[in-house]
Amino acid sequence: MMDTASLRLFVRAAEKLNIGAAGRDLGLAPAVAGAHLAKLENAIGADLLHRTTRKVSLSLEGAEFLPFAREILAQEDAARAALGKGHATPRGTLRFTAPSTFAQLYIAPILPEFLQRYPELTLDLRLSDSVFDLIEGSFDLAIRNSALQDSSLKGRKLADDTRVLCASPAYLKEHGTPSHPRDLAQHQLIAFKNQTARPLIGPDGQKEAFDPSAAACRLVLDDGLTQKLATIAGAGISMNSLWSVGKELATGDLVQVLPDFEVAEKTVLWLVYPKSNVLSPKVRVFMDFLIEKVMKAASWGRL
Numbered sequence: 001m002m003d004t005a006s007l008r009l010f011v012r013a014a015e016k017l018n019i020g021a022a023g024r025d026l027g028l029a030p031a032v033a034g035a036h037l038a039k040l041e042n043a044i045g046a047d048l049l050h051r052t053t054r055k056v057s058l059s060l061e062g063a064e065f066l067p068f069a070r071e072i073l074a075q076e077d078a079a080r081a082a083l084g085k086g087h088a089t090p091r092g093t094l095r096f097t098a099p100s101t102f103a104q105l106y107i108a109p110i111l112p113e114f115l116q117r118y119p120e121l122t123l124d125l126r127l128s129d130s131v132f133d134l135i136e137g138s139f140d141l142a143i144r145n146s147a148l149q150d151s152s153l154k155g156r157k158l159a160d161d162t163r164v165l166c167a168s169p170a171y172l173k174e175h176g177t178p179s180h181p182r183d184l185a186q187h188q189l190i191a192f193k194n195q196t197a198r199p200l201i202g203p204d205g206q207k208e209a210f211d212p213s214a215a216a217c218r219l220v221l222d223d224g225l226t227q228k229l230a231t232i233a234g235a236g237i238s239m240n241s242l243w244s245v246g247k248e249l250a251t252g253d254l255v256q257v258l259p260d261f262e263v264a265e266k267t268v269l270w271l272v273y274p275k276s277n278v279l280s281p282k283v284r285v286f287m288d289f290l291i292e293k294v295m296k297a298a299s300w301g302r303l
Contacts, residue, residue, distance in 0.1 A: 004076050006040040007069045009033055010048060013092055015124075017056045019049070067138040074280040075142075088283040091120035097134075098143035101224035101244055102269075103127040103239050110293045114286070121282055129223050134274055140283050144270045145241070155270040156287060159294055162242040163198065163267065164249075165210060165257040171234040172255060178237075181208035181261060188236035193222040198239060200261040208261060210239055239263070269294075 005026075013033075023033025039238060041048050048062035058066070077092075093270055103125070103222035111123065126132060126139070145161045171188075178184055181200050191212035200208040212220075219235055221227045228245055231238045232253050248254040271287050272278070 004073060006036045009036050010040055010062075011066065011069050011073060013037065013049060013056065014058055014062060017058075019051070019056055027060065037117070067136075070138055070140075071246070071274075074283075077280050077282075086131055089287050090118055090280075092282055093122045093124050094141065094282045094286055095124045095126070095137070095139045096141045096286065097126040097128070097132050097137070097139050099129050099145065099224060100127045101129065101228070102143060102145075102241075104225065105243070107290070110289075113293075114289050117289070118282075118285060121285075123286075134272065139274075141271060141273050141286060144272050145267055154274075155272040156291075158269040158271050158291060159243070161269050163239050163263040163265075163269040164242055164245065164259075165237055165239050165261075165263075166231060166245055166249065166254040167237045167257050168232050169238065169244055169252065169255055171231075172257075174234070177255075178258060181258060184210065184237065188219070189217040190221065190227055190230055190236045190238035191217045192217045192224070192227060192239075193220060195220075195239075199264040201264045203260045207264075210263070243269075271285045 009026055009028070012025055013019045016022050016025075019033050019037060020030040023030055023036075026033075028036070030073055035051065040225055044061075044065065046061040046065070047059050048065060050057045050059050069098065073092075115121070115123070126137070131144070132139060132142070146154070154266075175187060178187060189212045195212055197209045197211035200210055202208060214276075221229060222228065224240070224244055228240060228248070230236075231240070231245075232248060237257055242249075245254055249256055251256070271290065273283060
């Protein structure tokens with residue numbers, strides 16, 4: 001029989017890779033903490049942690065069990081909160097992943113306020129333009145800028161994600177300014193990894209496309225900030241999120257290309273979380289905080 005106190009100890013030990021430190025966080029002596037973990041492992045029938053005199057590490061079984069332990073604890077916290085019991089403020093560790101460029105611009109600056117507002121919460125952030133699997137990575141929450149195709153996830157809209165074509169004034173001076181999407185075939189294009197053709201709708205409703213794979217694309221990148229910097233440096237024409245290049249368009253460091261042709265495929269920034277998860281207090285307050293702060297900064301939707 002598993003008790004949630006032992007599960008909480010296991011999760012804390014897995015995060016710290018230190019049983020004694022995990023026990024101290026929960027008010028347990030090292031010997032007592034070790035006994036609780038041994039009892040949990042006996043109940044499960046597997047070694048969850050490898051212990052040596054030098055270090056503690058997760059076993060294969062422990063890594064597989066960890067997301068389930070976190071889920072059980074999240075459901076307990078949510079149930080206690082629904083009954084008005086438990087801790088008055090959210091606590092614990094929240095694992096969160098987001099695109100690195102967006103996080104640098106809009107999340108990093110507001111983290112001190114969040115941590116001050118919720119002093120018993122710890123944020124474990126993974127910021128990358130690579131997409132992590134929420135279930136396998138044991139993430140509580142993520143920002144995604146594509147449609148929710150995974151039926152195991154639930155989402156809440158954070159903001160619109162308008163896309164625009166842009167280039168530097170220096171590039172346009174040297175290579176000319178395209179007046180029609182067909183002209184892009186004569187230009188140097190910068191593409192994000194795995195970028196597919198994006199539909200463009202002209203002022204008269206005509207349908208065209210921005211298709212780097214069919215044009216002179218000599219630069220493919222997997223990082224949004226690097227793509228923007230390369231565009232500013234004059235490497236070519238790229239498609240970017242307005243939240244990423246809005247400031248540079250306003251200052252003139254970048255110029256919108258083909259402004260009469262709108263990217264027809266609308267994308268949205270979503271806050272997503274595993275469908276099986278009860279929305280725990282720590283996830284709820286972080287979601288509400290991000291929506292509150294990002295919506296105030298979301299003037300990027302208007303040029």
